[in-house]
Amino acid sequence: MKSLYRKELLTVQWRRNAVQIIDQTKLPNKLVYLRCTDHREIAKAIKSLVVRGAPAIGICAALALLLVTINSKAKTEKDLKTELERAGGLLISTRPTAVNINWAVKRILQISSSGKNVKEIKRLVKREALTMLNDDILTNKKMGRTGSDLFHDGDVVMTHCNAGSLATSTYGTALGVLRAAREDGKNLKVIATETRPVMQGSRLTAFELMHDDFDVRLISDTAVGYVMANKMIDKVIVGADRILCTGHVYNKIGTYQIAIMAHIHKIPFYVAAPVSTFDLKSSISEITIEDRSPEEITKIKNIFIAPKGINTINPAFDITPPNLITGIITELGLLEPPFQRSIDTIIRRSRRY
């Protein structure tokens, strides 16, 4: 493993007219970079969780549209815009719950609409997509600054799924806050949940925190209540895939029950998410929760761990209501309850997209 750790974890990069991503399905055993030169390759990578994490797939969607403009043979701006819209639709369809793809596609389409000719559109899309990539790390560092004060030296922090470097271009959202706290001289310990079925906790969070020399321990998702009841956890921090204007947080399946248990055991429960994660228009009834393949539960590689043909219920996300959340950490500051008001004050007023 040591040799893997020497390389830097740059999850999404733009290199020589291609999107270079870490293939997260190969972790923690192999660190493999994948080079994509076509937006359909990106869509496939998002769909199959080669790249995942709300901010990372948002950035990938923007870069995928940049690839569309590079590969396009369109002669008119109308044709190019049609190509971009079609590609945007494909990208949005890959993961219906996370809002960041919508955000990124909307932002690129909006910019492209101001272009007067093919050349100008290509230039504008390139500038915007690369700005979004660069902004991602700045956003994460600002979130880190916002959140660091909430954590104290010696805290043991539980996290679920992966809201780290591997969920963004780099640095991370929830794990970015822990990095910032450490940069501020605080010694934190982390307990990572495995996060079945896709095991982002054991495969990704454990991997990336060991890479950065954090004191990290891994537990099964069944042991959350046990460690909380035994007073082994001081705080919980997770990321988010979509946050509504009411403060309802869509995040990885299992987040809701961790929030319930944190509430019961009086443990502060924080969400770290950039402004791009907020969906101020939709209501719960309008949002689809992705039901993924049974094979995520029944097989690991080629080993069956359940009887063949068993039916499953495999939602990718759940909804944590605002009453279970202590605070939402954003790059614009900490949102506190009542969230409807703080989201309205801080997020709505700042939003261009």
Next chain:
Amino acid sequence: MKSLYRKELLTVQWRRNAVQIIDQTKLPNKLVYLRCTDHREIAKAIKSLVVRGAPAIGICAALALLLVTINSKAKTEKDLKTELERAGGLLISTRPTAVNINWAVKRILQISSSGKNVKEIKRLVKREALTMLNDDILTNKKMGRTGSDLFHDGDVVMTHCNAGSLATSTYGTALGVLRAAREDGKNLKVIATETRPVMQGSRLTAFELMHDDFDVRLISDTAVGYVMANKMIDKVIVGADRILCTGHVYNKIGTYQIAIMAHIHKIPFYVAAPVSTFDLKSSISEITIEDRSPEEITKIKNIFIAPKGINTINPAFDITPPNLITGIITELGLLEPPFQRSIDTIIRRSRRY
């Protein structure tokens, strides 16, 4: 898979002076029977979860002591009793949390103490061990009768771990109740949790319920809150590894958090356990919760699903407090809150062992 299903699931049997058990580490892919003729083989099988489930390992311990008497070359009753005591100690040390091994060993040693010579001890131990094996199924059927009335036609029932045929000699405790309800003409649906890290839910419960043509669906342990919040569950039923006089229930890791969520979502939470599961003497501080190997979490077969060398917290059990429990189903009837009183009235007064 079909061919496996045609065979009967007899988890623990006594056949031609040997204990025959199903090797549960091979399920759901292979149905393999293991023949043990030495008590040390049984101890190893219990330790490595080849056989598991509180009632099943209790019965196995009794039969292991029967093997001691068969294999013994002791000339005096004192020597034979010493051999039995030593073997009993070994068996108890295999799984410190489940009380049924203690119960079985104590019961066999008590019987053996009344034997006046080697031959009589051997005869008494044989009769007692085989009675215990036969009683197990009768106990399960009585528990089924007690519990059936609590379930209604059309109920969707969540269960955790495996408290079925595979956790007893046959028929099961929690799943025995569901079998009894079905025999009473009720159509039940089951949602089984995977039960990481050892996956008794996906490997064993899903397997045994498909075997018996139950409508069973499998979920990740992370989806418990989701299915409850979406009103997909009417009742929860689980087994137990040890129940204290206060009504505190030791059961598979993850039970406690399911009980919390059932409580929050106002879903009845039942425990099914034979009288042999009750420990009326110990207090919480006296009971060790087994911390098992990191490899249970980090590896599946030979595949690493977490970084090598990661630290883990891997408790095998947790404690569900009585205030989260709706009722405890036993072969002597239904225990209702306040449990301290109902346990005192029904269990303590009935106990010989």
